[in-house]
Amino acid sequence: MEDELLTVTQAAERLGLHRDTLLRQIAKGVLHAKRLGSIWVVTGAEVGRYRHAHLGKHGFASPDHPGHGPRVAGTEQGKPRRSDG
Numbered sequence: 001m002e003d004e005l006l007t008v009t010q011a012a013e014r015l016g017l018h019r020d021t022l023l024r025q026i027a028k029g030v031l032h033a034k035r036l037g038s039i040w041v042v043t044g045a046e047v048g049r050y051r052h053a054h055l056g057k058h059g060f061a062s063p064d065h066p067g068h069g070p071r072v073a074g075t076e077q078g079k080p081r082r083s084d085g
Contacts, residue, residue, distance in 0.1 A: 003043065003044065003045070004043070004044045005041045005042070005043060005044075005049045006035075006041065006042050006043070006044060006047060007039055007040070007041060007042075008022050008023060008026070008033065008039070008040045008041075008042065011047050014047055015047060015051060015055065016048065016055075022041070022042075025050075026040060030050075030054070031046065031050050033045050033046070
């Protein structure tokens with residue numbers, strides 16, 4: 001099962017999350033996935049790793065926390081920099 005490839009929709013169903021949540025996690029580099037043509041695929045092992053590392057956690061460890069994932073230059077806790085203009 002760990003070697004199987006799942007679409008993001010299938011992975012989201014297994015994790016009990018919305019597909020868009022997983023797509024945001026992929027964009028942040030929190031969930032590792034690859035593109036096959038026009039779709040993203042995730043291994044069963046990666047779904048298991050993500051579940052163990054992130055689900056059921058509160059605060060910063062939660063994948064929905066705005067500061068979760070890699071830091072982006074010019075942002076603080078995942079919030080865009082405010083312009084003084």
